[in-house]
Amino acid sequence: MTRSARRAPVARRLEHVALELFATQGFDETTVDELASAGGVGRRTFFRYFPTKLDVVLGELDEGLAALVVALATQPGADPVAAARAAFLAVNRYADGELPALRRRLGLIEDVPELAARATVRYRDWESALAGDAARRWDVDAGSLRAQVFGRAVVASMRAVFSAWHARPEADAAALGGLVDEAFDLLARGFSAR
Amino acid sequence: MTRSARRAPVARRLEHVALELFATQGFDETTVDELASAGGVGRRTFFRYFPTKLDVVLGELDEGLAALVVALATQPGADPVAAARAAFLAVNRYADGELPALRRRLGLIEDVPELAARATVRYRDWESALAGDAARRWDVDAGSLRAQVFGRAVVASMRAVFSAWHARPEADAAALGGLVDEAFDLLARGFSAR
DNA sequence: GTGGTGGGTGGCACCGAGTGCCGCTTAGCG
DNA sequence: CGCTAAGCGGCACTCGGTGCCACCCACCAC
Numbered sequence: 001m002t003r004s005a006r007r008a009p010v011a012r013r014l015e016h017v018a019l020e021l022f023a024t025q026g027f028d029e030t031t032v033d034e035l036a037s038a039g040g041v042g043r044r045t046f047f048r049y050f051p052t053k054l055d056v057v058l059g060e061l062d063e064g065l066a067a068l069v070v071a072l073a074t075q076p077g078a079d080p081v082a083a084a085r086a087a088f089l090a091v092n093r094y095a096d097g098e099l100p101a102l103r104r105r106l107g108l109i110e111d112v113p114e115l116a117a118r119a120t121v122r123y124r125d126w127e128s129a130l131a132g133d134a135a136r137r138w139d140v141d142a143g144s145l146r147a148q149v150f151g152r153a154v155v156a157s158m159r160a161v162f163s164a165w166h167a168r169p170e171a172d173a174a175a176l177g178g179l180v181d182e183a184f185d186l187l188a189r190g191f192s193a194r
Numbered sequence: 195m196t197r198s199a200r201r202a203p204v205a206r207r208l209e210h211v212a213l214e215l216f217a218t219q220g221f222d223e224t225t226v227d228e229l230a231s232a233g234g235v236g237r238r239t240f241f242r243y244f245p246t247k248l249d250v251v252l253g254e255l256d257e258g259l260a261a262l263v264v265a266l267a268t269q270p271g272a273d274p275v276a277a278a279r280a281a282f283l284a285v286n287r288y289a290d291g292e293l294p295a296l297r298r299r300l301g302l303i304e305d306v307p308e309l310a311a312r313a314t315v316r317y318r319d320w321e322s323a324l325a326g327d328a329a330r331r332w333d334v335d336a337g338s339l340r341a342q343v344f345g346r347a348v349v350a351s352m353r354a355v356f357s358a359w360h361a362r363p364e365a366d367a368a369a370l371g372g373l374v375d376e377a378f379d380l381l382a383r384g385f386s387a388r
Numbered sequence: 389g390t391g392g393t394g395g396g397t398g399g400c401a402c403c404g405a406g407t408g409c410c411g412c413t414t415a416g417c418g
Numbered sequence: 419c420g421c422t423a424a425g426c427g428g429c430a431c432t433c434g435g436t437g438c439c440a441c442c443c444a445c446c447a448c
């Protein structure tokens with residue numbers, strides 16, 4: 001997701017110490033005051049960088065959305081499934097050095113229910129983007145059931161992919177791509193196919 | 195979802211006045227104190243019936259899960275898609291009188307992001323149940339990507355169905371069934387199929 | 389240099405959700 | 419009639435999140 005290139009250094013620092021504290025103390029057991037002072041800022045300032053304690057874990061999703069939209073745009077003529085597949089493969093290209101942090105984030109999202117919940121809110125825009133793109137390619141209405149189901153099913157599948165990837169501690173970046181491909185095969189051919 | 199047959203009358207009353215107040219004042223603008231005293235109980239008691247202000251809107255989902263599991267169990271031999279389709283059709287059989295309340299709930303869930311988020315947490319068990327059931331029928335591991343993607347994609351599609359149904363004010367119970375069928379056709383045959 | 393001016397900062401006070409504790413009522417029962 | 423147990427609800431507390439405002443400091447005009 002072409003992460004966090006240029007971003008306020010304060011935000012970067014806060015994200016870092018937050019992941020650290022969450023990993024050692026747990027999410028619920030860490031207060032925003034601790035996060036703030038560990039990051040060397042006041043509590044009030046923390047909330048200027050992150051609307052929510054939850055968002056300090058989910059920081060990069062927005063940039064991911066932008067990247068997704070771009071990636072979709074660079075797939076003219078393709079059918080929706082192919083376009084979405086290519087876009088997700090492009091957007092989820094991680095360098096080896098990024099994988100540990102990704103794992104920590106996914107682990108948190110997986111077992112702090114509130115985080116999973118917040119993530120789905122953030123993913124709404126992804127669903128809309130995918131539905132809109134698919135609707136254009138299929139030449140149907142963006143509100144049509146087909147487009148809406150597509151958008152939601154794709155995002156849900158991608159979350160299953162991340163979950164599966166996270167469950168395999170030895171899986172690398174290539175494995176992630178493989179899972180993405182598998183998931184899109186299922187979506188393309190349907191669950192009744194063998 | 196064979197709703198709320200035997201349930202503490204206090205809870206029923208609270209749900210009712212809550213939907214009322216949310217509809218008139220808005221969700222965020224209604225405090226738990228108001229809900230409690232409108233329901234004739236103390237604030238502390240409110241939280242004994244509902245773990246969260248959010249849950250007063252989502253009350254029946256758990257009963258829905260139980261019904262889903264039962265419905266799945268009564269589909270021996272069917273393939274996962276057919277079983278899930280039949281289960282959802284069985285579970286979402288609404289009497290005409292229930293539709294207005296359903297609409298109000300869906301409307302709230304749709305445009306209060308926090309509610310949508312909470313709903314997804316509650317739906318996790320549905321996803322697991324579907325994944326487990328499908329894994330058994332396919333004779334694969336419950337943690338396998340195929341089963342996991344299936345569980346999540348089905349739930350996501352059903353949420354798209356409810357959203358689409360809610361968007362059409364004149365749609366009745368039969369229309370809901372039709373949308374469920376459409377969605378399952380897509381899942382069964384895949385999005386690349388004509 | 390002096391005197392704005394504007395953005396980032398963070399303290400302070402406040403609100404509302406959620407929780408632990410505890411004393412009260414009341415229904416059921418020996 | 420007393421005992422007990424369960425539901426109720428008040429009270430006080432924690433913590434996330436917000437509005438307000440005073441402060442610091444860089445930048446700029448004169």
